[in-house]
Amino acid sequence: xxxxxxxxxxxxxxxxxxxxxxxxxxxxxxxxxxxxxxxxxxxxxxxxxxxxxxxxxxxxxxxxxxxxxxxxxxxxxxxxxxxxxxxxxxxxxxxxxxxxxxxxxxxxxxxxxxxxxxxxxxxxxxxxxxxxxxxxxxxxxxxxxxxxxxxxxxxxxxxxxxxxxxxxxxxxxxxxxxxxxxxxxxxxxxxxxxxxxxxxxxxxxxxxxxxxxxxxxxxxxxxxxxxxxxxxxxxxxxxxxxxxxxxxxxxxxxxxxxxxxxxxxxxxxxxxxxxxxxxxxxxxxxxxxxxxxxxxxxxxxxxxxxxxxxxxxxxxxxxxxxxxxxxxxx
Ligand SMILES: [Zn+2]
Ligand SMILES: [Zn+2]
Numbered sequence: 001x002x003x004x005x006x007x008x009x010x011x012x013x014x015x016x017x018x019x020x021x022x023x024x025x026x027x028x029x030x031x032x033x034x035x036x037x038x039x040x041x042x043x044x045x046x047x048x049x050x051x052x053x054x055x056x057x058x059x060x061x062x063x064x065x066x067x068x069x070x071x072x073x074x075x076x077x078x079x080x081x082x083x084x085x086x087x088x089x090x091x092x093x094x095x096x097x098x099x100x101x102x103x104x105x106x107x108x109x110x111x112x113x114x115x116x117x118x119x120x121x122x123x124x125x126x127x128x129x130x131x132x133x134x135x136x137x138x139x140x141x142x143x144x145x146x147x148x149x150x151x152x153x154x155x156x157x158x159x160x161x162x163x164x165x166x167x168x169x170x171x172x173x174x175x176x177x178x179x180x181x182x183x184x185x186x187x188x189x190x191x192x193x194x195x196x197x198x199x200x201x202x203x204x205x206x207x208x209x210x211x212x213x214x215x216x217x218x219x220x221x222x223x224x225x226x227x228x229x230x231x232x233x234x235x236x237x238x239x240x241x242x243x244x245x246x247x248x249x250x251x252x253x254x255x256x257x258x259x260x261x262x263x264x265x266x267x268x269x270x271x272x273x274x275x276x277x278x279x280x281x282x283x284x285x286x287x288x289x290x291x292x293x294x295x296x297x298x299x300x301x302x303x304x305x306x307x308x309x310x311x312x313x314x315x316x317x318x319x320x321x322x323x324x325x326x327x328x329x330x
Contacts, residue, residue, distance in 0.1 A: 003120035004307040006056045009047030012308045013058070013119065021116075021124045023070035028127045030082055033330055035118035036061035036143035036299075037310050037323040039171070039230070040086075043254045044113060045311060053114050058307075059325070060086040060111035061146035062118030062125075063139045073127040081139075083131040083287075084123065085146045087277050088115050103154075103277035110277070119307050121327055131283055134291040139330050144297045144322040145290055146283075148173040153286040155226045155251040155275045156180065162223025162246065166191060168214055168238055169229025170199050172322040173251065175206065176295050177226070182207045183293045189218050191234075217241065226251055235272060236261035244268035251275050299324045 001020045004013040023029040041058045043049050062084035066076050076082065090097050090105035097105050111117045111125070133142050152173035159165055165181050167174045168191040178188050190203035194213035203211035210219055214234060221243035227234050228251050235258045238248045245268065253276075266272075289295075298321030302310040310323035 001121035002304060003057050004304060006045060006052070006054070006058055008054060009045060009052070013045070013311075015305055018120070020122050023068050023124050025071045026073060026126055026128065027070040027124045028066050028073065028076055028082065028130060029068035029070075030062070030064040030084065030123050030125060030130075031067045032062055032064040032118045032121060032123055032327045033139040034063045034143045034327065035059040035325045036146065036148070037307070037314055037325065038147045039314070040147070040253050041112065042311055042315055043230075048254050049113065051114070053116070056112070057116040057118070057120045057123070058112045059118035059120075060084070060088075060113070061143045061148070062111070062123060063133065063142045063146070064118070064123070064328075067122065070127075076127055076130070081133055082125075083133045083142060083146045084111055084118065084125045085129065085131065085150055085278065085283055086110055086112075087280070088129055089126050100279070100281070103279045103282075108277065118327075119304065119325060121304075129280065131287060134287060136291045136294060137297075140299050140301055140324050140326065141297050143324045144172055144176070144299065145287065145295070148322060149176045149290060149295065149297075150278050150283045150286045151251065151275065152177040152228070153180070153289075154278050154282045155228075155249050157282070158249045158273060158275060159224035159226060159247060163187060164189065164220055164222045164243075166218055166222040166225035166238060166241055168225060168227040168234045169231070170203050170211075171228045174226075174228050175202075176290075176297065178203070178206050178208060179293050179295045180289060189220070189222060191216070222246055224249065227255075228252065230255045232256040232258035236265060239265045239270055239272070242270050244270065246270050248272045249275060297322060301326045
């Protein structure tokens, strides 16, 4: 099978011809139709995440069809369309798994990080972590739901019932989550890179109450803010925009250092938290609500062989939507 492989960090992916994997007990062999590109993939290429499997096939927003089924699999048939997300395996018995926090499992394995992902013609995945996908989305549209959507949704849930929601870094995830927030009657304030008029315009088109640069002060105090940009300096900025009792949610897996700030900015029961990974429950809830909104995904497609181009366009901010690799066109 063809695969784009990260042989070592800080080098481009290499096109390789690898043996087709075999599904072990509990696993599905999936023929990959599409795989969306995530910022985490860039962090992996740049060597910013510890201890990846190497060599590694990136990609954790995978849409494909079940080709072969290992022993002891329930709920899937040959030919079913499935989505494979970031959380690929948990041990099921650590203190986190036993308290509905499998996203924090000490021994968790992650698709396209510690196990091989979807920048390839085939992938094997633990069936218990795969999702059936809503019919309303085709293979290209569905791919970004699997990380930008699901992890974005977990970040959004952490904002509780805040009526005024700030979003810093109006990325792919932000676009998806803003649609849900607006659907649920919240007021969304979008903060883009300073001077990014195009980004601000596209935020307004979605129906945000306000859009401006992250160097601007929010016109109203916020009940909560989500930071999607990997920029630590935004944490004190977002804190200063919060009303008392407000929460700053850091949604990324990697962020530059947070500069120091006066305690008075945190005072008033403001909090800062991070979001790590997802649980299967987050994924199911998101896939249930997304078609009702309906959440629309903007995408730009690339053939598998052009994964490096897709990553570079992502890095330089030149994409018009989420980059999606099309591997087996439906
Ligand atoms: Zn991701
Ligand atoms: Zn566990």
